[in-house]
Amino acid sequence: MTEADSPLLEVRGLVKDYPGVRALDGVDLTVTRGQVHCLIGQNGAGKSTLIKCVSGLVEPTAGEVRFEGEPLPVGDPNASIARGIATIYQELDLVPHLSVALNVFLGHEQRRGPLLNRAAMHRETAALLARLGDEGIAPTAAVTTLRPAQQQVVSMARALSHSVKLVILDEPSAVLDDVEVEALFKVVRRLTAEGVGIIWISHRLGEVAQLGDRVTVLKEGRTVATELPPDTPVDTLIGHMVGGRMEALFPDRKPFREAPVLEVRGLTRAPDVHDASLTLREGEILGLAGLVGSGRTELLRSIYGLDTAQSGQVEVAGKRLPPGRPDLAIRAGLGFAPEERKSQGLWLDWSMVRNTSIADLSRFRRGPLTDRAAERREAAKHLRSLKTRPDAPERPAREFSGGNQQKAVLARWLLRSCKVLLLDEPTRGVDVGARSEIYRVIAELAANGIGIVMVSSELAELLGFCHRVLVLREGHVVDELDGATSTEEDVLRSAVPVHHTTAGGSAPRIPPETQTKAG
Amino acid sequence: MAVDSPPRNALAGWRQVPVQELVLPVVIVALFIAGVIIRPEVFPTSDNLLNVLTQASITGIIAIGMTFVIATGGIDLSVGSVLAAASIAGGLLADYGSWMFILGAIGFALLLGVINGLAITWGKVVPFIATLAMLTIARGLALWMSDKTPISLIELDILQQIGGGRVLGVPVPAIVFVLVAIAGWVLLNRTTFGRHTIAVGGNRSAARIAGIRSNRVVFAVYALIGLCVGISAVLLSGRLASASPVVGNLVELDAIAAVVIGGTALTGGKATVTGTFFGVITFALIFNLLNLLNMPAEIQGIVKGALILAAVALQRRD
Numbered sequence: 001m002t003e004a005d006s007p008l009l010e011v012r013g014l015v016k017d018y019p020g021v022r023a024l025d026g027v028d029l030t031v032t033r034g035q036v037h038c039l040i041g042q043n044g045a046g047k048s049t050l051i052k053c054v055s056g057l058v059e060p061t062a063g064e065v066r067f068e069g070e071p072l073p074v075g076d077p078n079a080s081i082a083r084g085i086a087t088i089y090q091e092l093d094l095v096p097h098l099s100v101a102l103n104v105f106l107g108h109e110q111r112r113g114p115l116l117n118r119a120a121m122h123r124e125t126a127a128l129l130a131r132l133g134d135e136g137i138a139p140t141a142a143v144t145t146l147r148p149a150q151q152q153v154v155s156m157a158r159a160l161s162h163s164v165k166l167v168i169l170d171e172p173s174a175v176l177d178d179v180e181v182e183a184l185f186k187v188v189r190r191l192t193a194e195g196v197g198i199i200w201i202s203h204r205l206g207e208v209a210q211l212g213d214r215v216t217v218l219k220e221g222r223t224v225a226t227e228l229p230p231d232t233p234v235d236t237l238i239g240h241m242v243g244g245r246m247e248a249l250f251p252d253r254k255p256f257r258e259a260p261v262l263e264v265r266g267l268t269r270a271p272d273v274h275d276a277s278l279t280l281r282e283g284e285i286l287g288l289a290g291l292v293g294s295g296r297t298e299l300l301r302s303i304y305g306l307d308t309a310q311s312g313q314v315e316v317a318g319k320r321l322p323p324g325r326p327d328l329a330i331r332a333g334l335g336f337a338p339e340e341r342k343s344q345g346l347w348l349d350w351s352m353v354r355n356t357s358i359a360d361l362s363r364f365r366r367g368p369l370t371d372r373a374a375e376r377r378e379a380a381k382h383l384r385s386l387k388t389r390p391d392a393p394e395r396p397a398r399e400f401s402g403g404n405q406q407k408a409v410l411a412r413w414l415l416r417s418c419k420v421l422l423l424d425e426p427t428r429g430v431d432v433g434a435r436s437e438i439y440r441v442i443a444e445l446a447a448n449g450i451g452i453v454m455v456s457s458e459l460a461e462l463l464g465f466c467h468r469v470l471v472l473r474e475g476h477v478v479d480e481l482d483g484a485t486s487t488e489e490d491v492l493r494s495a496v497p498v499h500h501t502t503a504g505g506s507a508p509r510i511p512p513e514t515q516t517k518a519g
Numbered sequence: 520m521a522v523d524s525p526p527r528n529a530l531a532g533w534r535q536v537p538v539q540e541l542v543l544p545v546v547i548v549a550l551f552i553a554g555v556i557i558r559p560e561v562f563p564t565s566d567n568l569l570n571v572l573t574q575a576s577i578t579g580i581i582a583i584g585m586t587f588v589i590a591t592g593g594i595d596l597s598v599g600s601v602l603a604a605a606s607i608a609g610g611l612l613a614d615y616g617s618w619m620f621i622l623g624a625i626g627f628a629l630l631l632g633v634i635n636g637l638a639i640t641w642g643k644v645v646p647f648i649a650t651l652a653m654l655t656i657a658r659g660l661a662l663w664m665s666d667k668t669p670i671s672l673i674e675l676d677i678l679q680q681i682g683g684g685r686v687l688g689v690p691v692p693a694i695v696f697v698l699v700a701i702a703g704w705v706l707l708n709r710t711t712f713g714r715h716t717i718a719v720g721g722n723r724s725a726a727r728i729a730g731i732r733s734n735r736v737v738f739a740v741y742a743l744i745g746l747c748v749g750i751s752a753v754l755l756s757g758r759l760a761s762a763s764p765v766v767g768n769l770v771e772l773d774a775i776a777a778v779v780i781g782g783t784a785l786t787g788g789k790a791t792v793t794g795t796f797f798g799v800i801t802f803a804l805i806f807n808l809l810n811l812l813n814m815p816a817e818i819q820g821i822v823k824g825a826l827i828l829a830a831v832a833l834q835r836r837d
Contacts, residue, residue: 306727330730344724349789358718359729361711369709412729 006069008033008197009054009085009166014063016049016221021401023049024060025221031166031214036188036198038208038230041218042241042458047201050218051168054199055087056080068165086159087168094143094151101125101139104158128157132187149180156187167191168199173207185211205234217241250436250464251443253484256283261333261451262420264303267312272298274475275312280420280451285442287466287483288455289491295475296455297339300422303453304336305329317419330359335413337406339424339455345409348398352388353379355397355408360416382411386441403427403434410441421445423454427461439465459488471495540782543797550804558811567807569690573758575803576696577751579796582774583703584747586795587740589778590707591720592787593639593646595741597653598748598774601631602767603661605752610670610762617677624756625749631657632745636738654771661764669763672756682757692754696799699750704792716740721788776823777802780830802826 009031016024024046031037041047052058054065059075066072073079080087094103101121102109110117110124125139134153143151152172159167169188173181188198188211200211208215208230215228217240225240262280267273272295280286288296301307303314308324315321316332326336338344346355356379357364364375380393386407388400397405406426413421426442427435443465446452456462462469463483471479471494479494554562561567581598588595609624631653638649672678684691707713718726719733726733756762779785780801781794805826809819 304728326727327730327732336728338724338728343722344728346725347718347721347788349721354714358714358726358731361714365711369705370711370714372709 007031007066008035008068009199010064010066011050011054012064012066014050014053014065015061016046016053016058017061018401019399023221024053024063026223027063027218027221028223028226029216030227031197031199033165033195033197034192035213036192036200036211038212038215039199039201039218040203040205040208040215040237040241045218045241046221047218048170049221051087051170051199051201054080055085055168081162084163084165085168086162086164086166087170088152088155088159088172089170094154096144097142099140099142100129100137100146100154100157103143103154104128104139104161106158108161124161125157128160129153131160131190132156133190134183134187147180149176149183152176152184153187160191164196166197166199168201170201171203172200173202173204181207205237208232208237209234250461251440253285253465253467254283254443254447256281256285256446256467257449258282261317262303262453263313263315265313265315267299267302267309267314269298269302269307269309272307272475273302273309276302276472276475276477277312278453278470278477280453282419282449282451283446284468285446285452285454285466285483287462287469288453288472289459289462289469290472290495292457294472294495296472297424298475299472300336300424300453300455303329304334304422306336330416330418333419334422335359335416335418335420336422337409337413337424337426339428341402341405341409341429346397346405349396351395352383352393352397352400352408352411356383356393356411356415359412378415379411382414383408385414386411387437401434402429403438406430406438407441410445414445418450420451420453423452425456426454427456427458435461459491463488463491540791540794540797543781543794543801546801547797547804550801550808554804554808554811557808561811562808565688567811569688569693571803571807572693572696573690574807575799576690576692577755578770578773578777578802579696579799580699580747580751580754581744581770582777582795582799583699583792584740584744585774585778586703586781586783586790586792587707587716588646588744589720589775589783589785590716590787590790591737591740592723593737593740594775594785595635595650595744596647596771597631597635597650597657598744599767599770600654600657600661601628601745601748602752602755602770603764604628604631604657604664605749606756606762606766607661607665607670607764609752609756610672611664613670613672613675613762617675617681620672620675620678620756621681621753624752625746628749628752629742629745632742632748633738635745636741639741640734640738658764665762665764667764669761672760672762675757675760678753678757679760680757682754682759692758695750695754699747700792700796703795707790707792712736712739717788717790719787720790772823772827773802776827776830779827785831 007030009029011027011029014024014027015022027046027050029050039047039050049058053060053074056075056077056079064071065074067083067085072083095106101118104125105121110120122139129135129137129139132153137146137150137153143154146154172184176184192198202208212230215230215232215237216226217224217237219241259282260279261282264276264278267276276299278286288299290296298307302309305321305324305326305328313320316329316334319332321329321332342348353376357375361370364371376393383393384391388404388407388411397408423442427438430438442452442454454466463486466483469481469483469486469491470477471481471491473495481490585595585598605624605628608627609620612619612623635650635653638644639646642649681691686694707716715731715736718729718731719736723733755766777798778795781791781798783790783794805822806819809822
């Protein structure tokens with residue numbers, strides 16, 4: 001492709017500190033015009049923080065970002081947009097009930113006098129969509145009616161509605177099937193042909209060879225390899241990503257007992273979960289694998305009663321649970337650690353003690369009052385047993401790192417002496433160093449007889465220490481694999497839909513965050 | 520309280536004492552000194568100060584209930600009208616004596632609070648609208664049930680003792696206010712219900728995952744504020760020796776203002792009964808001073824609005 005004239009974007013020695021975590025620790029990156037620069041790394045490697053620094057959402061602690069040879073003002077998203085940097089985030093930030101055209105021009109609407117000039121916006125949106133090679137989308141359509149891939153194109157069109165020189169795509173392929181990804185590749189190639197630079201963040205290493213011009217690997221906030229050619233073997237890339245210590249990450253599998261502690265039979269909640277059954281034994285770690293949208297999270301939520309199942313049964317230690325009643329599920333011995341830990345799992349302003357005791361406060365009741373000394377003692381005991389750092393149970397959860405916040409959620413269920421723990425992406429937002437500790441904690445809980453059901457997007461994690469892995473596809477449990485002997489290919493073979501669904505099959509889906517925010 | 524505070528370690532200093540709980544006492548002392556300087560012959564007399572406390576108590580008791588409602592992220596705009604409706608409901612039972620008045624007034628206020636709670640939880644109507652509707656319903660009930668005429672309670676000696684009497688020189692309403700404030704403090708800070716109230720207001724989804732039945736908590740706080748309004752209705756009617764369908768106008772504003780100036784977050788999840796108590800006293804002193812300075816009512820309204828605006832604007836800063 002185009003050889004570097006003057007670099008479009010230059011990042012030098014970028015450092016970003018959060019309380020307790022150094023998210024970026026000296027990152028270097030150079031992107032030239034017309035280049036597709038792939039950025040890879042494990043979750044928590046610092047990819048998202050890096051692009052937030054470039055797009056101005058986050059102010060770096062140290063280091064320099066130069067755009068077209070000139071320093072980019074830090075921490076000012078409007079400056080980044082004005083200079084021609086567009087970012088398309090993983091969670092699409094479209095307004096679901098507005099039209100495509102209004103979304104494209106959101107924030108810089110075209111006006112005629114004081115009124116919106118809809119005709120002009122429709123016309124220009126149509127032109128932008130044509131430029132992206134996607135005339136199939138009507139500018140007047142509401143965004144909710146579009147498929148995820150089409151929504152992504154709308155986001156791109158929005159980026160192009162500003163005069164854009166650099167487009168950053170954060171895991172664009174995560175919610176797309178193969179055909180849709182191919183269409184997105186075409187769009188990207190059109191843009192690079194116009195001289196636009198692209199930063200493409202992805203977990204799918206196969207895409208790197210297909211699309212990329214250069215590859216940069218991040219690990220634990222550092223650039224470990226940069227300017228790699230796209231034909232770098234996948235093994236080499238993985239080697240850079242994990243630093244050759246993936247195996248040591250995971251604790252050994254301990255034997256589990258025979259007694260079933262959780263039985264799920266024919267659980268259905270249309271359209272997300274269909275006729276799902278599973279049996280979990282004491283001390284067993286059961287992984288749930290599947291693509292985004294396969295119903296993994298929804299299955300956990302239905303078991304726990306956060307979503308009301310339409311049919312099917314859930315039994316905990318032989319006791320049948322009524323659907324839609326998390327409070328009774330907890331009483332029967334279930335515990336749940338949600339994926340959105342900060343928004344659904346914790347009270348960030350509360351002390352770690354309060355966050356730990358909240359699910360079992362009544363046990364500290366002395367007469368009508370709460371025995372706060374006992375509450376503090378018990379909560380601190382469980383937080384310490386999980387080696388929560390810093391050892392300051394009175395400090396608010398906000399000040400703790402992701403891994404230690406997760407420990408507060410786990411400590412909550414230990415304090416409640418639960419029998420089964422449902423974990424949704426337990427290491428999401430946990431930096432790589434702290435992950436192995438979360439794995440060790442989970443394995444220890446299992447060794448003490450707690451049954452674990454764990455959803456994860458990271459196959460290495462599921463195959464690393466789960467006893468068994470169930471694979472979900474389009475809401476059905478389609479496969480059961482032995483954790484120790486199966487490979488990532490085995491999982492993917494079952495997880496990826498055999499046929500490519502068209503508009504009718506995969507109904508338009510707004511990311512769940514947008515839907516549940518109101519509740 | 521009964522529970523000893525544990526030995527403080529070096530890290531315990533993180534606990535932020537709410538600004539208002541420190542600032543408001545200073546403001547109260549400053550207002551007091553101002554009063555002594557401006558009207559030394561009237562302000563510092565026990566008559567005037569006890570009068571301040573008595574007037575503060577009617578709003579104050581409601582503000583304690585409002586603290587719980589706002590802690591869940593809700594609001595109750597209906598309290599002023601419910602105050603009138605409860606007074607009239609008691610008044611209709613005046614022939615059967617003071618105790619029946621009390622039962623009727625508190626029972627009716629509780630009932631209207633329960634209806635608010637059901638509308639919000641079971642009916643899924645947002646608190647602002649549900650209680651706005653109740654504001655007009657309760658006022659309508661008060662006017663309709665009384666045929667727009669005040670009901671004399673001059674025969675009810677016990678009731679008048681409660682509303683206007685004194686125990687050891689302290690007006691009964693002031694005593695009741697302090698007792699309700701203490702009970703509210705214990706309920707919020709030392710019971711499971713209080714913690715759940717803050718939990719629901721702070722993070723509804725996390726509360727659900729932790730097994731808290733948010734609807735029950737929300738329902739309970741609206742019933743609780745109904746109870747508080749009922750108690751206020753008894754004290755007010757006793758003091759006036761009559762039940763009037765037009766009392767309680769804009770009491771909701773006074774109560775919300777006291778809660779907010781006290782430091783409870785309108786977004787929910789952060790509440791302080793102590794702050795509310797000081798907020799009530801602060802407002803009462805300010806208006807007493809304005810009265811003593813012969814400021815007309817319209818000026819007082821302007822001052823009140825400006826104070827609320829300033830309090831909320833300051834709260835937004837943290």
